[in-house]
Amino acid sequence: MRKFIILSFILMFIFTGYKTTPQNMVNLPQASEDKTKIEEEKPVEGGTLRINITSFDALNPFLNDNERVRQMLNLSLEGLVTLDKTLKPVPQLAENWQINGLNIKFYLKKNVKWQDGVSFTANDVKFTFDSFKNKDVKSPYRDILINYLSSYKTNGDYEFEVVLNKPVANPIALFTFPILAEHQYKGKEDILNKDIVPIGTGPYKISSYSVGREVIFERNPYYRGDKPYIDSIVFKIVPNENAMITSFQSKEADFTFLNDIDWDKYKELSNVNIYKYIMQDYVFMAPNYQNPALKDSNVRKAMCYGIDVDKILKEVYFSHGLKSCIPVRPDSWLYSNKIVSHNYDIKEANKILEESGWNLVKGIRSNGTYQLKFDLLVNANNPYLIKVAQIIKNNLKDVGIEINIVPKDWGNLLSSVYSGKFDLVLMEWNLSYNQDMSTLFMTKGKDNFMGYSNSKVDEIYSRIFYDSEENSLKTDYQALEQVFLEEQPIIGLFYIEGAVMAYDNVKVVDPTGFDVFYNIEKWYIKK
Secondary structure, eight states: OOOOSSSSSEHHHHHHHOOOOSSSSSOOOOOOOEEEEEOOOOOOOEEEEEEEEEEOOSSOOOOTHHHHHHHTTTTOOOEEEETTSSSOOEESSSEEEEETTTEEEEEOOOOOBBBTTTTTTTHHHHHHHHHHTTTOOOHHHHHHHHHHHHEEEEEEETTTEEEEESSSSSGGGTTTTOOOOOGOOHHHHHOOOOOOOOOOSSEEEEEETTTEEEEEEEEEOOSOOOOOOOEEEEEEEEEEEEHHHHHHHHTTTTTEEEEEGGGGGGGTTTTTTEEEEEEEEEEEEEOTTTTTTTTHHHHHHHHHHHHHHHHHHHHSSSSOOOEOSSSSTSTTTOOTTTOOOOOOOOOHHHHHHTTTTEEEEEEEEESSSOOOOEEEEEEEOOOHHHHHHHHHHHHTTTTTTEEEEEEEOHHHHHHHHHTTOEEEEEEEEEEEEEEOOOHHTTTTTTTTTTTTHHHHHHHHHHHHHHHHOOHHHHHHHHHHHHHHHHOSSSSEEEEEEEEEEEEEEEOOOOOSSOOTTTTTOOOOOOO
């Protein structure tokens, strides 16, 4: 089970891992792959939802780096903000906020109680921030607080003020991490106690935890929102992925996570629905701008037209992905509906190359000085990306571009990339939820290993960093996306999808990558 890396502004390169509508428009994902039409019926109150989860080390958020545990705890714990289905930050424990340069003021909700009846205040927020900064804390949230906050303080019981130490794009999306109750943690020994069972402010509370056996959630009587229909949710802890699926197939669970990408094999199970969602894992090729041929935007555009992404998704990822030629999710609130994706078009690819002076010479295009002949680095331990690289090689041969696949182990690949000794590298990038890509694309970005430089991109980011209004942020992001489309600084391919599975008596399931239990208050179990 992979560890979660949430909302980090540090660019993460994941070389490991497992993983139309009108012409030129991408297909947006459906909320589910439901076998039946949504029934118009009155929700049923009551019942117990049974879920499988693989073993984990701790429920204490200060010690957790397990993605499924994070998802499970979403039932009880809340952040200052959360994300809607378009990745837009929306209020949760904060009522609203005000941004002024590097200063952010959160105005907290006043009607919130912890599950034990104690009132939530700004002191809980400060305690959480202080505790996540502890050097012994294992949570990925620690990096956010250490690396991007200059200071923070309470202004009374219901105002919390944060000062960033550097400009950040879409900064509110940073603050989705869970807020913990100060009165539950008496000292440092409790913060680092793996046996602590956190109390929360969300729709459910943990009523029982048997180590290695089960975690039981019940409705939180102090929850301020709509009362959930389902009485209780029981997570049965199983040793591994196989046991999780076997238990589900034996109907010992109503809902389960899916780890393998070949989930279509479960579609034939009786009365079972599969619900997919877009993950933050983006697959693309990055060029080295020290290579004169790759510095030509026409070559990069031709590559985009010359790669059959539909074929890659079908043959390698079982069609479980969302095409995107730029590194902004097409279902994001920041994505422009004016973006026209580069669909697979061999004729267009050849036309672009011919018109820009790249002529075929013995099967390989050349401009008289340089040939379109490149090494493509790929992680030798990622079988999916190895297959993707092979399809890319075969596709680009049809437009006179020769690709030599160079598998390397992680250490050597990383060394080659950061020393500039590469032509192209195929990678899977875990995009942060604030959708900030500046460190990769700005001229002086610390992760700009490609050597890409565009004054217009730098200028747009200089505005994005200080956009305090949603409309201005969206406008600037869409201007950035248009430059990406015109320049193709990277050869964008697709986002990978994930999925969960449930029997069809579990209704209104609508997962997101950030929260598979999104809208849990509306779920119900049909009797």
